[in-house]
Amino acid sequence: MLRPSRVMVVDDDAETLALMHEIVAKEGFEVETAEDAETALRRLEQWQPELVITDIHMPGMDGLALLAAVREKEPDIPVVLLTAYGSLKTAVDAIKAGAFDYLSKPFVVEDIRLVVRRALEHTKLVRENRSLRGQLRDRYRFDNLVGSSGGMVEVYKMIARVAETDSTVLIQGESGTGKELIARAIHANSGRSGGPFVAIDTGSLAETLLESELFGHERGAFTGAIATKKGLLEQANLGTCFLDEIADLSPMMQSKLLRAIQEREIRRVGSETPRAIDVRIIAATKKALKPLVEAGTFREDLFYRLEVITIVLPPLRDRIEDIPLLSRYFVDKFGCTKERPVTGLSPDTIPLLTRYAWPGNVRELEHVIERAIALTPHPIITPEDLPETIRTAPVHIQARARGWETLHDMEKNYILRVLEAHHQDQGETADILGIHRKTLFRKLRQYGKA
Numbered sequence: 001m002l003r004p005s006r007v008m009v010v011d012d013d014a015e016t017l018a019l020m021h022e023i024v025a026k027e028g029f030e031v032e033t034a035e036d037a038e039t040a041l042r043r044l045e046q047w048q049p050e051l052v053i054t055d056i057h058m059p060g061m062d063g064l065a066l067l068a069a070v071r072e073k074e075p076d077i078p079v080v081l082l083t084a085y086g087s088l089k090t091a092v093d094a095i096k097a098g099a100f101d102y103l104s105k106p107f108v109v110e111d112i113r114l115v116v117r118r119a120l121e122h123t124k125l126v127r128e129n130r131s132l133r134g135q136l137r138d139r140y141r142f143d144n145l146v147g148s149s150g151g152m153v154e155v156y157k158m159i160a161r162v163a164e165t166d167s168t169v170l171i172q173g174e175s176g177t178g179k180e181l182i183a184r185a186i187h188a189n190s191g192r193s194g195g196p197f198v199a200i201d202t203g204s205l206a207e208t209l210l211e212s213e214l215f216g217h218e219r220g221a222f223t224g225a226i227a228t229k230k231g232l233l234e235q236a237n238l239g240t241c242f243l244d245e246i247a248d249l250s251p252m253m254q255s256k257l258l259r260a261i262q263e264r265e266i267r268r269v270g271s272e273t274p275r276a277i278d279v280r281i282i283a284a285t286k287k288a289l290k291p292l293v294e295a296g297t298f299r300e301d302l303f304y305r306l307e308v309i310t311i312v313l314p315p316l317r318d319r320i321e322d323i324p325l326l327s328r329y330f331v332d333k334f335g336c337t338k339e340r341p342v343t344g345l346s347p348d349t350i351p352l353l354t355r356y357a358w359p360g361n362v363r364e365l366e367h368v369i370e371r372a373i374a375l376t377p378h379p380i381i382t383p384e385d386l387p388e389t390i391r392t393a394p395v396h397i398q399a400r401a402r403g404w405e406t407l408h409d410m411e412k413n414y415i416l417r418v419l420e421a422h423h424q425d426q427g428e429t430a431d432i433l434g435i436h437r438k439t440l441f442r443k444l445r446q447y448g449k450a
Helices: 014-025 037-047 063-073 088-096 109-140 150-163 179-188 207-215 251-263 289-295 300-306 320-335 350-355 361-375 397-401 407-421 426-433 437-446
Strands: 006-010 030-034 051-055 079-083 101-104 169-172 197-201 240-244 280-285 309-312
Touching (some): 006 014, 014 030, 014 051, 030 037, 037 063, 051 063, 051 109, 063 079, 079 109, 101 109, 150 179, 150 309, 169 179, 179 240, 197 207, 207 251, 320 350, 320 361, 320 407, 407 426
Parallel strands (some): 006 030, 006 051, 051 079, 079 101, 169 280, 169 309
8 A cells, every 4th residue: 555645844842843743643644753954864865755844943954954955855845844933034035945835833733734735735746747757758768668659658648647546457458569568667656666566477377386476385285385485466565566468367366366456465375374465466468358258257356356447558550650769779779789889770771660560569679670780780770681571561551541552652651750749850850760860851852841
């Protein structure tokens, strides 16, 4: 479960600290107190509060100096200043220095509650916005997730939203679309990011072995169980457990997993003692679960437990405009590993990559680029470095449906789509396409677009 918000109170007066602790704690928040600013700064990084409330007039470092230090170390943490010397000038100085709000002693209890709730809501909104901006920065890249297509931008927005919750997530998508990367992105931006991320392919293990892997076992529970072992759900406590290929679970394992999710506890194989777990479940499948439910091969109650939030990943053939971004990303990833680095792709290579249907999705593209880098004698990837299946591939059905009947038409429409996706920025578009800006301008003039 997500922990309560944390509030740090700093004041050299013990009675004020006790009063503030009582008021804030009754609102359901965790409270840490410090009698001076120096102590508060030492605890700040370790305890990581969402709000700091500090007196202004204190011996040594005063509240305004503490405010400046907090803003330098943790600029997203709001600071509320307190003083017994209420004056307009003090309030103005506090707000100018970056304080979130200002309260005068003696306190009105309801004023304190209101300011604390407002400040914590502010912190939540700031972190939500930063999470979303972080995932959309650098052409909508999130670590190993790359793409600026409409479908992927929607996926990134979903990641940003669900990361702030503790809900179960179901990720659907073909093999190679990056389901585990999405799960890791959710975990990394969640309140559980400090806990473990444990992944298991439930479709790759026999039923008896999978039960032991998921729930653990006691010593002597079966032949070969020479020692007690924690299961993956137990190992993921306070973190996230990613269950890939959930559709392949047997009926017995579906029942056991459902019970674990509902009861938030597990029983190791060979034990009758339940063990409480606090784990977020993210499941993934390349199969649609609803037809399996209708066919009676997947439990309906488990389906609804897993489908609290669903994220559907588009196949690569439906996000053609992302292929240059992905290709350049993989060139950056693998190109520097050679003695003579590979730094890019030739202009006539990209159209060949975008006309191919990519049945293996992003994983297949990654392997193709890695292979091309290993084989090419040049500093850039050329068409000759690609597998013959890609060099000779016809324009796939999705592309034909969009009117890309010839290589010339495909190139024209592709260039115009990338230009539009990047708000007519010719410099960025040329960089993505791997061509000189003058070449792009010449082509646009041919198309009557310059």
